[in-house]
Amino acid sequence: MTALPEAPTTPEPPATDPSTTKAPAAEPPATEPPAPRRGRSAVLTLSLLAALLLLSLLSAGIGAYEIPLGDVLASVQHRIGLGGHALDRTAESVLWNIRLPRVVLAVLVGASLGCAGALMQGVFGNPLAEPGVIGISAGAAVGAVGAIALGLTFLGNWTVTVCAFVAGLATVLLVYAMSRSGGRTEVVTLILTGIAVNAFAGALIGLFLFFADNAQITQITFWQLGSLAQATWPKVLAVLPCALLGLAVAPFHSRRLDLLALGERPARHLGVDVERLRVALILVVALLTAAAVAVAGIITFVGLLVPHLLRMANGPGHRFLVPGSALGGAVVLAAGDLAARTVAAPAELPLGVLTALLGSPFFFWLLRRTRRRQGGWA
Structure with a gap:
């Protein structure tokens, strides 16, 4: 008999419980977490920008022909009409015809590969995904190798680059x-x-x-190793539209990528057209990667490791991860190209080999660290 009076009182807590738990559960995620994370994102962004600026200035001055940092700044200021002074003829030629095109190309290629890696991992919902998974790099390599082996010259010095770019895009469309x-x-x-x-x-x-002869095999091997040694302003201008278009479009899909991380079915219920999103982002990835591979050859691990590191530092939110990966990729490739030019001077290490040498052990460490933290993969 005493249990009956208690029965009406037990339904009351469930009625009040959802209301009391709903308010605290809904409010803190909207207000509390973003504040420290936003501050951390700002710090990381400023740090990456500062590192990129410093590396770019160092890369412009360091090499077989040394140009002091002050002279680099003075020459840049002089060119853009903010004072400074012109350097002597040799220094001006080295800086503006050799060093700066290479620095700018490294930034564009690194940003493209880093951003493409973040998009691929978001689309596939897998931190091990990278642009090569859907055949972009391999397709571009077929185009470049075929152009060299068949002796195609219908576009002059641009033949290999254009064939690599077109073949990379065609491969992605075929896979899709x-x-x-x-x-x-x-x-x-x-x-x-x-x-x-x-x-x-x-x-x-x-x-x-x-079927290639010895000279062609040498050229093919050098292209596959990845390098920015042939950087020129025309090559920068060739990759610039693709890089800017892809880098400008990618951040607009950040919110949908966050929803897609919940799973395809929940994302659909929240209003995301998953199929359209996947097609759009695969095309953006293809544009970024094909342009980068066409001018620089095959450079691995940038699109795989940079998003990993930023996810460890700031969490999985794509609002920072997508543009942050572009900045991080630019920093990594600028540093890698500087090392490739200077570590074994006067010889030059292939950039793709250097990124693979440093990236593969680091990736192995990441795998073991993640597995240890999760207690296994099962």
Whole structure:
């Protein structure tokens, strides 16, 4: 009998519980976490910008022909009409025709690869994803290697670059078309199709190498190793529109990527057109990566490691991660190119080899660290 009076009182807490738990649960995420995270994002952004500026100035001055930092600044100020003074003829030529095009190209290529890596990891929902997964790099390599092996020169010095760019874009469209079924694509199908296309591209590259002569094999090998040694202002202007377009479009999809991280079904319920988002971002990734690979060759691990590091430093939110990865990629490639030019001077290390040498052990450390923290992958 005493249990009956208590029965009406027990439904009352559930009625009041949701209201009391709803208010605190809904308010703190909207107000409290963003404040420290926003401050951390601002600090990281300013740090990356400062590092990029410093590395760019150092890269412009350091080399076989040393140019003091003050002279670099004076020459830049003089060119843009803010005072300063012109350098002697040799220094001006080295700075503006050799060093600065290479610095700017390193920044553009690094930003493109870093941003493309962050987008790929968001689209696939997998921190191990990178642009090469869907065959962009392998396709671009087929275009470049085929142009060299077949002796194509219909666009002069631009033939290899244009063939690499077109082949990279065509490969992505092929992978997407082959993965699409019933009006939609699935992540697993995209990955498996990309693996198959990568294998086929590797076979084509081997076939071209088999029929190439020694001079062509040397040129193909050098291109595949990745380098910015052939940087010129025309190459900068060639990659600039693709890089700026991709880097400008990518941040507008940050909120949808955050919703997609919840899963495809919840994202659809929240109003995200998952298929359209996936197509748009794959095209942006293809544009960024194909342009970067076309002018610099195959440079690995930038798009894989930079988003990893920023996610560890500031969390998984794409509002910072996408532009931050572009900045981080620019910093990494500017530092890598400076090291490639100076570590073994007067020789020059291939940039792609250097990034792989440093990136693969670091990535292995990241894997072990993540596995140890999670207690295994299962």
